[in-house]
Every structure is written in C-alpha cells, then in structure tokens.
Amino acid sequence: MSKNVAFPFPGLVKGMWVTLKALFKKAPVTMYPDVQEIPVPRARGVISLDVDACTVCMLCARECPDWCIYIEGHKEEQPPSKPGGKPRVRATLDRFDIDYGLCMYCGICVEVCPFDALFWSPEYEYSETDVINLLHNKERLTEWLATVPEPPALER
Amino acid sequence: MEFVDNFWFQLVLKLAGILGVVLTGALVVIYAELKIGSHMQTRIGPYYAGGRWGWAQPLADGLKFLQKEDLSPTGSDRTVYGFAPYVVMMATIAVFVVVPFGPDMVGANLDLGAFYLLAISSLSVLGVLMAGWSSANKYSLIGGLRAAAQLIAYELPLVLAVVAVVIQAGTMSLNGIVDAQQQTWFTIGSFNISAPFIIQGQILGFAIFMIAAVAELSRIPFDMPIAESELTMGYLTEYSGIRFTMFFLGEYASMISLSAIAATLYLGGYAVPGVHGNIVNLLGPGVLLTKVAILVFVIIWIRWTWPRLREDQLQTLAWTWLIPLALLNIAIVSIFKVVF
Amino acid sequence: MTTPEMIHRSETAVSIELQTPDMTLNIGPQHPSTHGVLRLVANIDGERVTDVEPVIGYMHRGYEKLSEVRTYAQITALVNRIDWVSGFANEVPFIAGVEKLMGVEVPERAQWIRLILSELARISSHLVFMSSYPLELGATTPLMHSLREREYILELIEEVTGGRFHPNFNRVGGVKPAYGGGSTTKKQSMDLPEGFFQRTADAMDRMDVICDDIDQLVTGNELIKMRTVGVGVIPGSKALEYGLTGPNLRASGVAYDLRKADPYLTYDQVDFDVAWRPEGDCYDRYVVRLEEIRQSARIVRQAIDKIPSGPLQAKVPRVLKAPKGQVYSRAENPKGEFGYFIVSEGGKIPYRLKIRSTSFSNLSILPWILKGQLVPDLVAIMGSLDFVLGDVDR
Ligand code: SF4
Ligand code: SF4
Numbered sequence: 001m002s003k004n005v006a007f008p009f010p011g012l013v014k015g016m017w018v019t020l021k022a023l024f025k026k027a028p029v030t031m032y033p034d035v036q037e038i039p040v041p042r043a044r045g046v047i048s049l050d051v052d053a054c055t056v057c058m059l060c061a062r063e064c065p066d067w068c069i070y071i072e073g074h075k076e077e078q079p080p081s082k083p084g085g086k087p088r089v090r091a092t093l094d095r096f097d098i099d100y101g102l103c104m105y106c107g108i109c110v111e112v113c114p115f116d117a118l119f120w121s122p123e124y125e126y127s128e129t130d131v132i133n134l135l136h137n138k139e140r141l142t143e144w145l146a147t148v149p150e151p152p153a154l155e156r
Numbered sequence: 157m158e159f160v161d162n163f164w165f166q167l168v169l170k171l172a173g174i175l176g177v178v179l180t181g182a183l184v185v186i187y188a189e190l191k192i193g194s195h196m197q198t199r200i201g202p203y204y205a206g207g208r209w210g211w212a213q214p215l216a217d218g219l220k221f222l223q224k225e226d227l228s229p230t231g232s233d234r235t236v237y238g239f240a241p242y243v244v245m246m247a248t249i250a251v252f253v254v255v256p257f258g259p260d261m262v263g264a265n266l267d268l269g270a271f272y273l274l275a276i277s278s279l280s281v282l283g284v285l286m287a288g289w290s291s292a293n294k295y296s297l298i299g300g301l302r303a304a305a306q307l308i309a310y311e312l313p314l315v316l317a318v319v320a321v322v323i324q325a326g327t328m329s330l331n332g333i334v335d336a337q338q339q340t341w342f343t344i345g346s347f348n349i350s351a352p353f354i355i356q357g358q359i360l361g362f363a364i365f366m367i368a369a370v371a372e373l374s375r376i377p378f379d380m381p382i383a384e385s386e387l388t389m390g391y392l393t394e395y396s397g398i399r400f401t402m403f404f405l406g407e408y409a410s411m412i413s414l415s416a417i418a419a420t421l422y423l424g425g426y427a428v429p430g431v432h433g434n435i436v437n438l439l440g441p442g443v444l445l446t447k448v449a450i451l452v453f454v455i456i457w458i459r460w461t462w463p464r465l466r467e468d469q470l471q472t473l474a475w476t477w478l479i480p481l482a483l484l485n486i487a488i489v490s491i492f493k494v495v496f
Numbered sequence: 497m498t499t500p501e502m503i504h505r506s507e508t509a510v511s512i513e514l515q516t517p518d519m520t521l522n523i524g525p526q527h528p529s530t531h532g533v534l535r536l537v538a539n540i541d542g543e544r545v546t547d548v549e550p551v552i553g554y555m556h557r558g559y560e561k562l563s564e565v566r567t568y569a570q571i572t573a574l575v576n577r578i579d580w581v582s583g584f585a586n587e588v589p590f591i592a593g594v595e596k597l598m599g600v601e602v603p604e605r606a607q608w609i610r611l612i613l614s615e616l617a618r619i620s621s622h623l624v625f626m627s628s629y630p631l632e633l634g635a636t637t638p639l640m641h642s643l644r645e646r647e648y649i650l651e652l653i654e655e656v657t658g659g660r661f662h663p664n665f666n667r668v669g670g671v672k673p674a675y676g677g678g679s680t681t682k683k684q685s686m687d688l689p690e691g692f693f694q695r696t697a698d699a700m701d702r703m704d705v706i707c708d709d710i711d712q713l714v715t716g717n718e719l720i721k722m723r724t725v726g727v728g729v730i731p732g733s734k735a736l737e738y739g740l741t742g743p744n745l746r747a748s749g750v751a752y753d754l755r756k757a758d759p760y761l762t763y764d765q766v767d768f769d770v771a772w773r774p775e776g777d778c779y780d781r782y783v784v785r786l787e788e789i790r791q792s793a794r795i796v797r798q799a800i801d802k803i804p805s806g807p808l809q810a811k812v813p814r815v816l817k818a819p820k821g822q823v824y825s826r827a828e829n830p831k832g833e834f835g836y837f838i839v840s841e842g843g844k845i846p847y848r849l850k851i852r853s854t855s856f857s858n859l860s861i862l863p864w865i866l867k868g869q870l871v872p873d874l875v876a877i878m879g880s881l882d883f884v885l886g887d888v889d890r
Contacts, residue, residue, distance in 0.1 A: 011716035012462060018713045019196040019461045019637055027198045028644060040651070042658040042689070053678075065570035106573035106664045116678030120658065151675065152655075153690040197640035294521050298543070298871070376634050377719055385529040385632045386875050463719050464634030466872045467543060 039122035041149040044105045046123050046136075047098055048144030054117035056091040060109035068102035069109060070095060093138060100126070100134040121147040174252045182408040186214040189408075189456050196460045218401055226397035231292035240290065241395070241402035243283030248406045250276045251413040256331050258426050258440030269330035270322055273417060274315055277372065280410065281307040284381065287403075288391035299390025302467055303381035306371060309474035310378075314368040316482035317361045320489045321421045324358065334425035352424035357492065361485045362422045364478055366451075369414040371470070373407065376459045380467050411452055419447035518546055521871075525554050529632050529875045532885030536862075538874070545874055548866040550859060555889040563849040568594050568816050571849070573664045575836075578853060579887035582621040582830045584613045584653065584663045590836045591666040592760060593825030597818040597840055598668065600810050604762075606670030608803040609688065611761045612696070613653060613663065614827075615792040615799070619703060620649045621830035622785045622792075625882045629782060630714050632879035633723050638714050645706040648699045655689055668816055670809030687808060693800045700793040707790055715786065724778035728865055728877035731776055738861040742832025742854060743784045744881055748776035754828035766798045778880035785882070788830075817844055829854055831882060851890055855883035 030037050039045060056073035072095040078088045110118045121144045128134050187202070190213060194201030206212025228237050254269040256262040266272050281303055288300015322328055325336035337352045371378040382390040392403055419425060424447075426440030465473070524535035533554035539547040559578060563571045575590050576583035588610055595602060627642040650660040657663035657672070665672050665686075675681040714720055730740070735748040745752055751772040755763040771787035773780035818840040826835035835852035858881050866874055 009718050011712075011718045011721070014712040015461045015714075015717050016457060018709055019457065022198050022637075022641070023192065023195045025195075025198055027195065027200050029198075029200050031200075031203070040655045040658075040689075042656070042686075043654055044658040063567070063570070065566060065573050104573065104577075105659065105662065106570075107658065108569060108573060108664075110676050110681075111672070112677050113681075114677045116676060116681050118676065119681075120675075151684045154685060155688040155690050155692050193636075197637050198644055199640060294519060379634065380872070383634070383872070385634065386872050388528060460637050461713070462635060463630060463717065463723060465719060466723060466870065468870065469722055 039124060041122060041152045042120070043122035043124075044107055044120050046100070046121050046126060046144050047103075047110060047141065048119050048121045048148055049096055049138065049141035050117045050119070050145055051093055051096070051138060051142055053115050054093055054096065054113075055115050056093055057114065059112050059114065060118060063108050063112045065106060065108065066102050066104060068099040070097040070099070096138040096141065098136050098141060100136060101131050119145065119148040121145075122149065123147050174249065178249050178252055178409045178412070179405070181412045182405045183214045183218075185408045185411055185452055186217075186404075187211065188452065189459075190214070192453070192456050193460045196457075221396075221401040221404075222398055224397040224400075226399060227394070229292050229394050232394070233290035233292075236286050236290035237394075238399065240283045240287035241399040241406070243286060244280045244406040245283075245402045245409075247276055247279035247283065248410040248413060250279075251410070251417070254330055255413065255416045255420060255444075256334060256426060256440075257444055258437035259331065262331065265329060265331050268328050270318055270328045270333070270421075273330075274311075274318060277410070277414070277417075278307060278311050280406065281372075283406075284391050287395070288381075291391065291394040293394050295387040295389070296391045296393050299381045299383070299387045299393070302383075303374060303391060305467070306374065306378065306381060306470060309471050310368045310371040310478075313364050313474060313478035313482045314372065316479065316486060317365040317368065318421065320361045320482070320486045321358065323486065323489050323493055324356070330420055330425070334420060334427050337424045338427050352422060357489070358422055358485075360481060361489075362418070364482050364485065365418055365422065366454075367478060368474075369418060370455060370458070371474070373411055373414060373455070375407075375411075375455060377462045377464050378470055379464050380470065383464060411455060412448060415448040415451035415455070416444065418451055419444055423447045523874075525551075529879065530885075531628070531879075531883060534859075534883075534885055534888070536866075536874075536878075538866075538871075540871060543870050543872075545866055545869050545871065548863055548874070550862050552856075552859070552885075552888050555885050557886075557890065559890045560849055560851055563846060565845060567844045568668060568818065568846070571846070572666055573662070575851075576662045576664055577886065578851065578890055579621075579829065579831065579834070579855065579884050580661055581624045581884055582617040583659075583661050584617040584657070584665065585621075585827065585829045586834060587663070587666040588614055588761070589825045589827035589829075589834055590838075591668060592827070593823045593836050593838045594668050594816075594818060596823045596825055597821055597838060598812075598816070600669045600812060602670055603807045603810055604804050605806040606808050606810075607761050608799055609656075609671050609808070610666065611763065611766075612796055612799045612803070613656065613665065614761070615796050616649050616653055616696075618792045618830040619789050619796075620646045620653075622789050623649070623706075625782075625785050626710055626714075626789075629879045629882070630720070632875050633720060635714065635717075635720070638710055641706065641709060641713070645702055648702055652692070652696055652699055655692060655695075656686075667809055667812075669812040670807070673807075673809040685808070696796060696800055700797055703789055703793045707786060710786060715783065721779060723872075723876055724782065724880070726775075727778045727873050728869070728880060729775065729777045730861065730865060734861070734864070735776065738864070739857040740832070740861060741857065742829065743771075743788060744781055744832065744858050746770065746772040747780040747784045749774040754826060754833055758826075760827055762799075762802075763795075765802065766795050768792075768795050778876050781880040781882075815844065817842065818846070826852070831855055831884070831887065832858060853887045853890055855885075855887035856890075859883050859888055 056071060058071055061069040061071050073091050073093050076090050076092045078090050080086055080088060107120065110120055123144060191201045202210025202213035204210055205216045228234055251273060253264050254266055254272055284303040285300045288296045321333060325333040327333060327336065374381045382392060392400065395403060426436065426444045428436060428439050428443055518539045518541045521538045521540050522535065523538055524530040525533040535551040537549045537551060538545050559574055562574060566574065572587055572591060575586045578586050623642045623646040627639040630638040653663055654660045657665040672686045674686055675684040730748050732748040732750045735745050735750065751770045753770040756770055768791045771784045771791055773784050820840060820842045822839045824835055824837045826833050832854035834854050837850035838846050839848040841847040865877055869877065
C-alpha cells in the first residue's frame, strides 16, 4: 500500500457517508413522459414557418450550412392594388421542406430571414420511427407557429 | 404423518425450499441493488415495471434475457462454454444445503459443514475459469485468469478466518457453531450472557471474512475479473441469453449465500437470544434473513461508493495483510481458548 | 511399441520451452473506456503493456476541408461541434481570429458574455471529467452526481443561447444580437434574460457544494489514491516536448495558462489563481481540474458583478468579407490551448483553416506514457488525459 494511505481510511468512510445521504434525498428527476420538461423560451426545438410572410427569397436555403431546406415557388399575378395600376407579382411557395434528419439546429436560417417568416419553437416532441417523416413540409412547419413563445424579459 | 419422515418427501421439500430461497432471494437482491444504487446516485431506478416502484424489473429483465439469442463465438469450445454458467450456478446453490435457517430447518446438518462450505464455494471459480478460457476472446481470457488468481489469493484468508471460528466453537457443524454462540459466555449475578462471535473477540476475523467474501464475489472494489472499463465485461463478455442470466443470478445468489455464512459464523445465525425449542424453527429464517439483508446492503453500499483496486494491489492486500492478520487472529483465538 | 522416431519426437516436445509470446490486444474502437472510437493496438505481456499504438481517425469529419466551402457564419456553427463537451469555448478563438483579420472592435458587454459562457463551458467540461474519470476507476456514483450538476450549467447556457451543447452564439463583432433579420425579429434582443445573474450565482454556489461532495467521494478516497498517485507520471519537460497544454500541462508543474500568459477577452480584469500541481501523475491531473471548477466559479461570480451594459455587437457589414491575410488565434479551452490558423484570400470564405485541437496534441503522448504500464493503469492514464474523440479527429 502506498504511503499516503493510512489505516482508519477516513476517505472511504466519508465517501460512504455521501452516498448514504444521497440515498435519502429526493431524486431531482423529471418523470418524462408523465411529466413534461418545460423548455426555456429560447430553446432551439423546431423551426416554424409563417407562409404568408415568406417571399421565396431563398436566403435561408442558401445560408443553411448543410443545405437541408428545400424551397420551390412560382410567381403569381395579382390584381393591382388600386384600379388602373400595374398588376402586382407575388411569389408563392409551392414547397418548403426542412429535413430534420440533416438539420443541425444552428439557427442560421432563422437569423438570415429578412421577412420574419421563420421562428424557433421550443417544442421537442417530434421524433419519428421512420427517418423520412423527419422531412417536415410547409403545412407541418406552419403548425408549429402556434407554439412560438414570446421572447423572455431581459436583464438590465 | 408417516410420510413426513419419508426420505424422498423430505428431499423434494428441501430442494424446493432451497431453490425457492435462492431464486427469489436473488431476484430480491437484484431489485434492491437496482433501487439502492439508483437512489444513491440520486436517480429513481426501476419505476414502471409491475406498476408500483418497478418491483417487477428483475423479472422483466430475466424474461428479456431468456428471449435473447444464445450466442457462442466462433472458435469457442462449445461444450465448456455452454457448461460454465451451470457450474457457477450449481456451486452457488450447493452452498445453501448446509446453511441452517433453524435448528431443524437445514438441508443437511453435516458434521463437517464449515469444511463443505469452503470446498463448494471455491468451486464457482472453476466455472469462471471455464467461461474465460472457452470464450475465445482475449478479454474473457484475461478476466478468467484474473479471477483464478484472485480466488487463490482470497480463499486462504477466508479459510483462515473460518478456522478461527471453528476453534472457538469447537465444532465444524454449522448448527453447532450457532449453538456455541448461544452458550453462556460469562455470568453476571444470575444472568447468563451469551453473545455472537463477532462480539466475543472475532471482529478482526469478521472483517477479514467479509473482505475475502467480497473478493470472492468479485464485486467492487475487487471486481477486476469483470472490470468493465478495462476488460469490457471480463469473462462475461461473450455471454448472452440464458447463460448470462445464470451468471447473473449466480452472482446475486452467492452474495446471499456468503452473507448467510457470515451471519451464521459471526452474527449468531438463526438464534434468537432467550428463545428455545421449536419456535426457533419458525423465527429462525426471519432472523437469519434480516442479518443477511443487512450484510447485503453493506455490500451493495460499498459497490456504489468505492472504485476498484488494481490487480497487483489486490494481491498485495491479500498476501501481505489479510493472511498474516488471519494467522494472528487464529493465534489469539487459540490462546484465549486454551487459557480460559 | 516405441519407435526411435517417437522417442525423438517426445524429446523435442520436452525440450520446447513454454512459450509466452506477447498478446496483441485491440482496445477499441468500441470499448467502454476509449471515450468514443479511439483504437489502441496494445502488445501486452501478461498484464503489462509492452507497446501501444493509438489508431485515430474513426471520427474524422473533415472540418478543415468543410470550412473551405463555408462562410464564416456557417463555420461558427460547425466548430462548436469539435469538442462537444465545451461547445461555446471552441467558438471563441475562431471568432476572435476573424475579428482580428477584419479589424473589428468587440463591445465590452459582448466580451463579458463570452467570458461567462466560456467559463460555464469549462465547468461543464470538467464536470464531465469528474464523472467519467472515477467511472473508469470503477466508482459509479460520482458520474451521476456530477452530471446532475452539469445539467444546471447546461440550462444556463441554453437559457442564453438556445442550445445546450452547440450554442452557436458568437457573431463576428460580438455575440448574437437578435433573434432574426426581419423587421420585428431584429428588434428582439438576444441579451441575457431576466434573472440570469441570480440563477448563475445560485448555480455557482451549487458548484461549490458539488466540489465538496466530489472531494469527499473521490479526492480523499484511499482507493482512488492507490490507483492514481504516482501512476502515469509526466515530467514537465516531457509534457512540453509533446505539446501538452491545459490541465495536463499544469499538473506537471508548469503553471502555463493562456488566460494569464496571453490574456484575451477580459480575463485581465478578473482575479483568479492558476491551478497547478507539481507531480504530474493522474491524481494531480484530477486535482487540477477539480480546482479549476472552483476557480471558474470564482471568475463567473466576479464577471456577473462587473459586466457593463451596452451593445451586443459592433457594427459589421451584412456580408462578411475578411481581407487578405492570415492569423493564428488561440484560447485556453477546458482541455488546453485551442487555436485556429485562418488564411484568407479575401472573400466570404476562408482559403484554409487549420485547427489546432487540444485533444489531438494531448493524445500524442499516449505511446510514450503507456509503455510498460499495467492494463488497469492504461485505463487510468488514458482517462486522466481527458480527451474527446471529436476533438482528436475533427
Ligand atoms: S437550423 Fe441550420 S441546419 Fe437547420 S435548417 Fe436552419 S440553417 Fe439549416
Ligand atoms: S429567408 Fe425567409 S423569406 Fe426567404 S425563403 Fe427563407 S423563409 Fe422565406
């Protein structure tokens, strides 16, 4: 036995005291799925899309580091806003898919969108048994919009 | 009531009793380990299985293991590989034959009970060695050899510690040893004081016995044969399915058996002070199991607190500390026996 | 009947000595104590390791090459995945390098936020060590106790940045200023949320408690001492030769800490001690890390007192273009010196990015230190070097 180990072994006894104390403490466990963990408002859970705000500018798709946003759109003529004016051209989304199998939750897409069309929602329960279902389409992304929280109050 | 004395009837009864005690006992200890361990880690542990507090978790685990494929690696020695778990299990169960749960509640009251115990309990390492050797896996091999080295080192202090008890009791029969702890130790006025051997100066022997027992069980801090961070799982690496279950049950059953032996040898066994006659047969098992439970709790507690030793440190501990101390213990006990 | 030939054969059989050749043991890539996918090809003689060759690269993700086709903003998201137990700390030197290239001045508040989050990352990384190292020595309980406390730290990081492991919170010129780039989301500031200081102070108090718990459970434990004291001794000179940095170097008696030696962020304004120990064995490496948790808690406490208000980000152009040039920028990460060598040819993407990752350098001492050790010590030493495979292979 090495020199720094002395007979009454106080360290061993102290350690046993720590575990004995822990035995009678309440375990700080959230019993998911019976009890839901409440995520912080800023948590990057899932991206929600506001279809009406999106102008199909493709910025998000271009800036995404792993290119997991798929956008298709077309231009639509709309009647002029005031009679006699020129007909307006409005870009309409045909497809807006995010592949959560690829997404690395960096948040760049949300950050670069210049038209407030993308938001982070802290929802986290969208696991799937088939990887193909992780490709969320425009409708699915829109559903998340209701879960987007208010930003938290700030310090000082 | 003639058939009660029938040999075969008694045999079946005893076998059922022992198997019942071993298997349910092992399941209870597994559950206790899961629960105590997780609460010591401020977790909850089993929770859902069986409804309340996950009491059915060991059963569920066992069922799961039974469904698993029984793999044996290419290059393994199938016969030996397949036989090893049963050797371990058999050795463990055979120990219970002589453990007395009451004056008559005993599988076989052998005159050489203590001797039989030591002989049988060291048999399980044969199974471990077989498992390690036949698995055709280097980790298993190292684990098996470590287990063999460990057994040789720790069987000695274990035997020497028991020898001291045998000297003090003057008998090798386990019932006799329990009775000896019921004898009058000394008298104050008209009170006859009797005490278990741990109080009658065997505290050193008890400590040596427990250390050696934990080493035999290869549990932390002496779990080098398994040492999952070094040898993945030691001799268990390749086992799966029912054979793994056998090892697993065997480990916990031998935890009970060694605790029961320790309780019998040092803590007074089934005896209840001041109670004699047939009623002890009724109370005895409860008393013994309480003592076993306390010892098992301590073993579990240690396992969830301490790290493991190194192989060479374990050998040093055995050869330079435990064996000399055990010899010293024998000397002291003999002197007292002769002088008083 | 015995023929002469048979006699001859039996004689040779007797004369052959019992051979005990070395055994080659493949430890890893899937092994409980290699922290992922490190493979060690070890030659062992009984329990003694005669020779060992680490094989790395099972987790090579090609970050350096990937970075050559990514913009600076995208690289920030990549680099916090290099050493994933201290994600935020990886971003700091990279962003500092880009800022140096572009000549951007970072506002005070952003610097302090970076400092606080870096220290939180350091605590969380060391708590992972506090959990995994005793586990390697066989003690299972410190694992849960430390991971439980780390959860509080991760919650703090998530509260500010939105990510527990991969904050991606640094931006060139400061920290992430707002939720998005649109007309409303641009106004929603990403400043520290309300109550953050209070919760951080509470968490730091918890850190002191858990450090005391670990002290009782592990530091004073005689079995731990028997396993680690005097095991795997790295003398200071050897540590320097092999390029060890961080706690591994400081445990060898070299009190070298970039936070003091080459202060970045606002480390020159806070008061802390460099934890160091003289022996260089596994136990010292462990103790240094435990002490660093306490020191980091001290730094964070000072920081939340000193942090000024102000803008989160300096004025930077919308499209980031670094001018032509090259820069090496480094920081003291939980595991040691972490550096980026950025070469820019002008434009939105770097021409070349070389990552000096800490664990890779720390791991290079393995063949030297493991030679002649016992197998159990191999595990103890490897664990005490505290490497993360993502950091080794990049
Ligand atoms: S979070 Fe990052 S990876 Fe995911 S879709 Fe947005 S930009 Fe792409
Ligand atoms: S950046 Fe915003 S507006 Fe542009 S395509 Fe993406 S979601 Fe639509």
